[in-house]
Amino acid sequence: MKLTTYNLNGIRARLPRFLEWLERERPDIVCLQELKCATELLPTADVEALGYQGVWHGQKGFNGVAILARGEQPQLRREGLPGDPDDTHSRYIEAEVAGLIVASIYLPNGNPVGTEKFDYKIRWMERLREHSDTLLREERPVVLAGDWNVVPEDRDVFSIGATAHDAVTQPATRDQWRRLANGGWTDALRAFHPEDPKLYTFWDYTAGCWQRDLGFRLDHLLCSPEAADRLRGAGVDRWARGEEKASDHAPTWIELA
DNA sequence: ATGTCAATTTTAAATTGA
Numbered sequence: 001m002k003l004t005t006y007n008l009n010g011i012r013a014r015l016p017r018f019l020e021w022l023e024r025e026r027p028d029i030v031c032l033q034e035l036k037c038a039t040e041l042l043p044t045a046d047v048e049a050l051g052y053q054g055v056w057h058g059q060k061g062f063n064g065v066a067i068l069a070r071g072e073q074p075q076l077r078r079e080g081l082p083g084d085p086d087d088t089h090s091r092y093i094e095a096e097v098a099g100l101i102v103a104s105i106y107l108p109n110g111n112p113v114g115t116e117k118f119d120y121k122i123r124w125m126e127r128l129r130e131h132s133d134t135l136l137r138e139e140r141p142v143v144l145a146g147d148w149n150v151v152p153e154d155r156d157v158f159s160i161g162a163t164a165h166d167a168v169t170q171p172a173t174r175d176q177w178r179r180l181a182n183g184g185w186t187d188a189l190r191a192f193h194p195e196d197p198k199l200y201t202f203w204d205y206t207a208g209c210w211q212r213d214l215g216f217r218l219d220h221l222l223c224s225p226e227a228a229d230r231l232r233g234a235g236v237d238r239w240a241r242g243e244e245k246a247s248d249h250a251p252t253w254i255e256l257a
Numbered sequence: 258a259t260g261t262c263a264a265t266t267t268t269a270a271a272t273t274g275a
Contacts, residue, residue: 009275010263034275036264061264062274109275117274205261248262248275 035064
């Protein structure tokens with residue numbers, strides 16, 4: 001079974017490319033982020049025409065997450081993270097699908113550092129860690145998939161100097177990432193590519209970053225021990241980033257037994 | 258700050274959020 005996470009950067013702007021990718025790769029489960037579309041305007045019929053059903057958590061203008069499955073209706077468990085009733089951003093959705101618990105995560109970007117946006121990011125990560133601990137205690141296969149807006153280590157970005165002031169590389173961001181992951185999660189992509197020096201999932205639109213392979217590893221799939229036992233592979237659909245009108249992220253996936 | 262992009266409003270040019 002293949003489970004892919006994909007930050008679309010606008011599902012309406014990306015629709016033809018997205019549907020082509022879906023037909024070509026045929027993943028069993030898809031976690032989407034940055035739909036940038038109100039729930040009532042989502043192109044759900046186009047997705048259903050390809051045999052997928054979903055749970056959707058849209059928002060006008062920005063954010064927005066979803067979980068799709070081929071030939072199965074995911075069962076919604078939760079929209080939004082617990083811990084802050086004033087948080088209205090559509091950044092988290094969780095469902096039961098194919099015997100797994102799956103979350104689609106769009107973690108706050110947090111730029112610029114030193115502002116309320118960065119504080120929101122760190123608080124959001126604290127809330128995610130608390131919820132992830134709750135999920136681990138279920139002792140079931142769980143996959144936390146999405147755009148984490150975290151560069152876990154220096155080697156996960158083309159230049160740590162050029163990105164020293166970016167929220168995705170800050171020590172406080174990495175501290176939160178490590179505290180969460182060290183609770184018992186497996187970073188599946190790195191586990192299958194332990195020595196790859198250019199294991200990237202995002203390339204900025206500016207400055208010819210894609211053409212020069214100046215990327216970041218921001219999209220992650222964290223597996224609970226019960227899910228990690230079933231891991232058989234992980235990778236990045238780099239080809240999709242090179243298409244016309246591509247998202248700035250590439251689809252990132254795992255294979256599970 | 259940007260060799261950029263999408264959505265939205267202040268609607269055809271500026272603002273927000275990547």
